[in-house]
Structures are given as C-alpha cells and as structure tokens.
Amino acid sequence: MKYYIYNCFGGTHSSPLAAAYHLNKLPMDRKPTDSEVKNVYLFNKLKPKDGGKLYYHGEDENGDKVYTVARRYTKNVNAAIESLGMLLLNNDDKIILSNTSPTVPLAMTFGGFTSRFLKIDFIGVPLLVLGAKQTYINLIKLVENTKNYQHLAVEKVTTLDNKNFNKN
Template sequence: MIYIYNCYAGTHSSALAAAYHLKKLPQDRQPTKEEILNIDIFNKLTPKDMGRIILHGRDEEGNKVYTIGRSRSKLLIPALKDLGLILNEGSQSTDKVIFSNASPTVPIAMTFGGLFSRRLHIDFIGVPLLIKGAQQTYHNIISLVEFTKKTAKTSEKQIEILENKNFEVNKLF
C-alpha cells in the first residue's frame, strides 16, 4: 500500500498527517512546539518543491508514506491517479495507492502562518501561527489519518482519492 498525503504546499498539514501516520507525533495529546518543528519537512519546503513526491518512511505495516504539495492545481492528483492506472495496466503490481487531502484540516492560524512564513518570509509572525494552528487541529489530522487507513483497508479501488471534506475545521481562531 502507498499513502500520499497532499495539501497546498506539502509542508504543513500533509507533513503533519505523514508524521501522525508514522507515529512520529503523539496520538494522545497535543504536540509541543519542539515536536512540531522537528518534523522533517515542516515549514521547510519552498515553492520549487511543489509537485515533488517526498517519502517519509514506512508505517508499522510496511506501507510507504509520502507527501506532495499540489499548489492551486486541481489537476495534479487526478493526473497522478491516471498515471498510476496506466503504469499498472498489464502489470502484476498489487500496490494500492491512497491519495488523502489534508487541506480541510487547516485552521486559519495555519493558513496565515504559512503565508507569513513561506511566502513573505516573516518567520517571527508565521511560525508561532503555524504552531498554534498545528496544535489546534491535531485531533482533526489524527482523525483524517485514521479514516485514510480505514478506507485503504476497505476500498476495492486500486487508486483511491480522498478529498476529506468531512474534516473541515472551524476557520475561526
């Protein structure tokens, strides 16, 4: 099985989802500032990294966990799905691929934090907002990861795209 978490830049909500999936963040409490900032790519990617599929590791069942930043494109994930189907045609590959959109879990603090930190390079404003947003939504991201894993195990599709609209957070502080 291959899991690919995706979001706008690939450096915040999808990075958090991959970290929770791989048990690099606590599941039973809000993560600390240090735990969040220690995630390998959290708030470290640049616009040049959008579209890169980044491997974060293997989960407890041996499944690969990736992230990708898709920018504003609504076409990237469907194109990757089609590419996967083409590559699997006539092959013996049995790897199921699950694309899971982490964007619905993003609270407004994280949105503005990403804007200030990644786009405007004002980290002293952006990073505290990113931390606050990550802490506010940690339970939503954990639920999204659990839903993604459950869907992966029950889906009959070779490639599944999860939009995860049911995980939309209250966008107010």
C-alpha cells in the same frame, strides 16, 4: 502494498504533520510540543518550486509507504498521480491520496502565508505551531480514516478529498 500520499496546497504544513502521525512520529495521546512540530520532516521547508514533487516519509507498521505532495494551484497533481498509478501498480497495490487541507485552521493559513510568502518567520512560525496544536485531533482522525479506508478501497487509486471531514 499500499502507498499513502497526503496532500495539501503547499505540502509543508498539514500534509507532513499527517505523515508524521501516520508513522507514529508525533504523539497520538496529547498535543505535540513546539519542538515536536518544528522537527517534523519538511515542516515549513518547501518552496513553490517544490509543488508536484513526491516526498517519501517512511514505512508504516504494515510495511506500506507514506508520501506527501504539494498541489499548489493545480488539481492536476492528483490526476497525474492517479494516471501513473493506473499504469504502474501491480494488481494488489493501491494508492490512497488523502487531502489534509480541510484540517487547516486559520492560524496555520495565516502562519503559512506569513512565513512562506512574506518570509516573516518570527510571526509565521509561531502561528503555524499554534495551528498545528489546534488541529492535532483533526489530523489524527483524518489519518485514522485514511488508514481505515484501505480496507474499503476497490480501485487501484483512490482520492479522499475529505471535504466533509468534521473538524472539532
């Protein structure tokens, strides 16, 4: 079994969108609508206290599990998941941690700050939706790369930082 864990700073924007694309809950052939973006599980819902918690999003077409997690201000979340995975996984199981942060456009950054930190949703949410639409192709490519990586992964736990991910 594979466990895909998409992660980003706040765990409430790019990683839930990636999980939704992974699970075919968002369209792959067009930009999502405002409503589709806003209805993604956990989109713009998490608070700082939710950092480090794993959230289950569903099972993909191969029976593999998809999760998200917020890293917040620490890189230790991924290290803790890696250590735990090494202890608990069966021989054929794999965890693939995929960083979605490189796909985040400026509109999503400002929208997240405005909505989650300043609590000004009437400005932040439209910026978040705009950012989600701006980066939908990038998220789809990142998810496809993450899913394809399962065939290359030799370690029990693999971290994809995606720093060299090419944005459109």
